[in-house]
Amino acid sequence: MEEAKRKKLEDKGWNVGTVSEFLDLTPEETTFIEIKLALSRYLKERRQKSMTQRKLADKLHSSQPRIAKAENGDASVSIELLIRAMLATGATPQEIGQVIAKVG
Amino acid sequence: MEEAKRKKLEDKGWNVGTVSEFLDLTPEETTFIEIKLALSRYLKERRQKSMTQRKLADKLHSSQPRIAKAENGDASVSIELLIRAMLATGATPQEIGQVIAKVG
DNA sequence: GATGAATATATCAGATATGATATCAATGGT
């Protein structure tokens, strides 16, 4: 993974730390982050087609800022919330599975 | 969903509350729980083929009791941990995606 | 049926993710 990509992750709060720490990321840890980012991107696409961030937040009993973070790949957002959000937009397990399967 | 199934969930700590509260579970909430349970079952299968709970716990920098809970569908275990555990057993995003896609 | 390894259950203090709130920027309609 290139420096530019690392910088981008750090900007979003991904605790990749120093470069040397970053290099210690196991393949599993890298894959995990990639799964979250893939869900994040897909959520944004899907949500934009049908509702505002506020509307989705209300459905989820969450808040608009949290949805913004989820869609921007912020590290403080868990896969839990990403998947719950996807389901709230009407995504099926099939779709969610496909997004994850495409990673790697 | 039948009474017997509800009882089973409650035993594992799923906060489905009273029967009436349970009936208020949205389809999305139900699907979410089913995804977690599917991952849980698959994790157990997969882990048993190659290592002990302790070995997996060490790989994850987690603990054996936490793996036991993960494999038994305990409500205190997040999808985060389930997916990290799957990856630690060597599962690919493809496999994880398939398990989720099969739900519903 | 005793011994040891694997797994299950209970508890808990600390870490992390959460929703709420306030605020700002960007966009667009009037």
Next chain:
DNA sequence: ACCATTGATATCATATCTGATATATTCATC
């Protein structure tokens, strides 16, 4: 230009998830 709507950013108290620890149970194998 003004105002309303949408999305982004910052902070924070609380709730939830975490690994650790202690202990109990199951289950082989002898």
